Amino acid sequence: MVDLIIAIIGIVMVAALVGYLFGTLVKIHYRLKYAKEIKNNNIQDPKNRNKYSCNRCGAPVDQSVSFCAMCEKKSSSSEHIEIESIITDKTTSAPFHTGVAASSLKTKWLKFWNYFSLPTGGVLGLLMSLVFPALGIILAPLAILQFIVVYGLHHRRLWAWKWNWVLIIIHYIGMAIPRTLPGTNISDAELVAQFVIRAVIGGLIWMWPNHVYWKKRRALFS
Numbered sequence: 001m002v003d004l005i006i007a008i009i010g011i012v013m014v015a016a017l018v019g020y021l022f023g024t025l026v027k028i029h030y031r032l033k034y035a036k037e038i039k040n041n042n043i044q045d046p047k048n049r050n051k052y053s054c055n056r057c058g059a060p061v062d063q064s065v066s067f068c069a070m071c072e073k074k075s076s077s078s079e080h081i082e083i084e085s086i087i088t089d090k091t092t093s094a095p096f097h098t099g100v101a102a103s104s105l106k107t108k109w110l111k112f113w114n115y116f117s118l119p120t121g122g123v124l125g126l127l128m129s130l131v132f133p134a135l136g137i138i139l140a141p142l143a144i145l146q147f148i149v150v151y152g153l154h155h156r157r158l159w160a161w162k163w164n165w166v167l168i169i170i171h172y173i174g175m176a177i178p179r180t181l182p183g184t185n186i187s188d189a190e191l192v193a194q195f196v197i198r199a200v201i202g203g204l205i206w207m208w209p210n211h212v213y214w215k216k217r218r219a220l221f222s
Contacts, residue, residue: 105217114153118167122146142170161214161221168210175202 125143129136149167152160176199178191 105220107217107220109213110153110217110220114150118146118150118153122150142167156221158221161218164214168207168214172202172207175199175206 122143125139125146129139129143132139145163146167149160149163153164176195178194178198180186180191
């Protein structure tokens with residue numbers, strides 16, 4: 001039963017990582033596509049003065065419409081970032097917690113997470129993939145992902161802030177997996193009950209605090 005749960009979780013995590021990677025590549029494609037136009041100040045032409053940039057993919061969006069034609073993100077014009085402000089290096093508001101100044105945010109947990117927890121988890125993941133080759137297909141990619149996120153968080157990259165959510169969710173799933181002592185017989189009903197209890201407790205002590213913490217620190221990343 002436990003092996004089946006681990007296998008299902010592994011498949012779900014791999015599928016989620018592939019989907020997230022594809023979405024990230026699409027966003028990067030559109031940002032690169034319009035980077036030259038923004039750099040050349042073409043958006044300041046009279047015909048483009050009423051345009052904004054989508055805060056998801058960076059493509060120009062007319063303020064008269066409520067969605068981006070590139071990534072199909074629906075939003076009001078107040079949620080877009082004016083391209084003029086990007087060109088003139090004016091301060092733009094972050095999409096989350098715009099009233100919080102980045103300089104006032106404490107980063108003790110961010111530093112502990114980035115410089116101790118993630119690197120330690122990455123090293124242990126690589127070692128466990130060597131000790132348990134059958135789990136290497138899951139542990140090795142996750143270990144590599146942790147090192148990549150460490151680099152991105154260190155340089156305050158927005159993509160790292162997004163991928164960090166994947167690691168937070170993976171940690172949460174690990175908390176929810178039932179544990180049994182060797183040689184102990186436990187029924188399926190007890191495993192399910194243990195899973196539910198651990199999932200609820202993990203949500204309260206892990207997911208919710210991290211949700212609040214990292215949402216507030218969105219302003220630190222660009």
